[in-house]
Amino acid sequence: MTPEEAARAIEGVLLDGLDPETAPARSAIPVPAGELLMMPAASTAYVGVKIAGVAPANPTVGLPRITGSYLLLDGPTLQPVALLDGIALTSLRTPAVTAVALDRLAVPEAEHLVLFGSGPQAYGHLDALLAVRRLTRVTVVARSAEPAEALVRYARGLGLEAAVGTSAAVAGADLVVCCTTARTPLFDGALVPDHAAVAAVGSHEVDAREVDEVLVGRSALYVEARAAALREAGDLLMAGVTAADPLWNLAELVRGEAPVPADRPRFFKSVGMAWQDLAVAAEVHRRGVGR
Known part of the structure; x- marks a missing residue:
C-alpha cells in the first residue's frame, strides 16, 4: 500500500x-x-x-x-x-492521517515543508505529504547531524530542494510537521506565518509537547477526536485548551464541516487512534x- x-x-x-x-x-x-x-x-x-x-x-x-x-x-x-x-x-497510518489533515489545512500554493525529526516518522511524513501535495522544498531540523543529513539526501533523491536548518526556518514555512520525541516546544510559535499549517504527532502524553502555547493561542485547532485530545494531547492541554475551546475533529474536516480560516495558522494535533x-x-x- x-x-x-x-x-x-x-x-x-x-x-x-x-x-x-x-x-x-x-x-x-x-x-x-x-x-x-x-x-x-x-x-x-x-x-x-x-x-x-x-x-x-x-x-x-x-x-x-x-x-x-x-x-x-x-x-x-x-x-x-x-x-x-x-x-x-504505524509508520504508514500516522503520516497518512497527517496528510489527510494537512491536504485540507494547507494553502493551495504550499511548497516549503519544515520537518522536525529524522526518524522513521519523518521519512513517512515526507512521502505521505508528497503524495498529496506538490512540495518543492524541505528543511530538516533535527538534534543529530548525521541522521538529518541522511534525510536531506533522501529528499533530494525525490527531486526536492533540501537542506538542514534550525528552528527559525518556521518563519518561512508553508507547512510545519513535528514528529519527534521532544517534551518541550521545538520552536517559537510567534514565528509561524499566518498562512502556514502545522501538525504535531510526536506524543500522546499530557506532559509532553512539541509546540508552545503561543502557536496554540494563535491557531485554529484540529484534532483526530476531541475526546482523545482532551485526554492525551499535551500540546493542547499544557497551553490551557479545554472542552470549552473550539476544536474540530478530523471527520468534520474531511466532510467539509470544519471552517479553515486563512488569516491565522491552522494547527493539527494527532495522538494516534486505533x-x-x-x-x-x-x-x-x-x-x-x-x-
Missing part, C-alpha cells in the same frame, strides 16, 4: 460515517522497560487490536524505541485472519485476499 492509498483508506472510513469521538480509548500500562499500549477498534467487517511497546532505552542498544504487533480478526466471527507488523502499520490502524490494516487485508 502506498502512502496515498493509506490516506484514502483513512478518508474512506470517515466519509462512510465513522465517528472518531466514539472510538475506544487507548490503554497504557507501565512495565519495567517502559510502557505497553493496547489499542482496540471494531467495524462490522473487521476487529483489530494493536499491542505497542515504548522502550526508551532501546536506541542505546541499537533497537527501535517503538515495538508492536497488530492482530486483525474477522468482524462477524472474531476469528483471527492476519498478524501484521505493528511498527510498519480506528486509524484498523482502517489501514483492513484495506491491506482486503488487497491480500483479493476482495
